[in-house]
Amino acid sequence: EAGVVQSPRYKIIEKKQPVAFWCNPISGHNTLYWYLQNLGQGPELLIRYENEEAVDDSQLPKDRFSAERLKGVDSTLKIQPAELGDSAVYLCASSSSRFTGELFFGEGSRLTVL
Amino acid sequence: SQQGEEDPQALSIQEGENATMNCSYKTSINNLQWYRQNSGRGLVHLILIRSNEREKHSGRLRVTLDTSKKSSSLLITASRAADTASYFCATETSGSRLTFGEGTQLTVNP
Numbered sequence: 001e002a003g004v005v006q007s008p009r010y011k012i013i014e015k016k017q018p019v020a021f022w023c024n025p026i027s028g029h030n031t032l033y034w035y036l037q038n039l040g041q042g043p044e045l046l047i048r049y050e051n052e053e054a055v056d057d058s059q060l061p062k063d064r065f066s067a068e069r070l071k072g073v074d075s076t077l078k079i080q081p082a083e084l085g086d087s088a089v090y091l092c093a094s095s096s097s098r099f100t101g102e103l104f105f106g107e108g109s110r111l112t113v114l
Numbered sequence: 115s116q117q118g119e120e121d122p123q124a125l126s127i128q129e130g131e132n133a134t135m136n137c138s139y140k141t142s143i144n145n146l147q148w149y150r151q152n153s154g155r156g157l158v159h160l161i162l163i164r165s166n167e168r169e170k171h172s173g174r175l176r177v178t179l180d181t182s183k184k185s186s187s188l189l190i191t192a193s194r195a196a197d198t199a200s201y202f203c204a205t206e207t208s209g210s211r212l213t214f215g216e217g218t219q220l221t222v223n224p
Contacts, residue, residue, distance in 0.1 A: 107156045
């Protein structure tokens with residue numbers, strides 16, 4: 001069974017440029033998460049989807065961040081415009097139930113903003 | 115914001131020794147989970163303990179939960195060099211939000 005797939009693995013951009021990350025969850029997993037992880041810290045939730053619906057996006061900085069999960073399968077996280085402080089790893093995870101249990105993580109997308 | 119705090123922040127031991135990591139949290143939880151993260155990789159789920167459970171085992175892992183003290187510990191017995199990684203506790207609160215702590219960096223020296 002394929003795991004959570006994220007792309008790109010690495011992205012280097014200049015500040016004020018846009019960037020997008022893509023995530024394909026494990027087949028059949030209805031719940032999808034985007035986490036941000038700064039160096040040396042634990043992941044912080046940005047947004048959680050139940051199928052196509054964003055059920056927890058209170059920590060998503062909506063002035064520059066946006067996310068979508070069309071058709072309730074794969075998802076895209078966008079930053080526009082990027083700032084220096086956005087340099088981090090963006091992790092996608094999925095689970096089979098909104099009552100949590102085990103989360104399956106992708107390898108992450110490492111963003112460097114110059 | 116982080117709900118859990120791990121202690122210690124870093125731990126260095128010799129192969130064969132036991133490693134103990136602690137996690138404290140602030141609010142009531144539904145369950146507590148432990149994850150491992152190798153450098154540059156995603157997180158991998160290790161074990162889940164529910165709020166009505168006190169101890170759980172999985173292979174060389176032993177997790178305890180004390181809800182009265184709002185704390186948990188992860189014990190890795192007979193550690194191996196391959197156990198070198200960061201370990202995170204994560205608490206699930208009402209609303210099904212899973213919140214991670216800052217992590218413990220474990221180094222197992224061969």
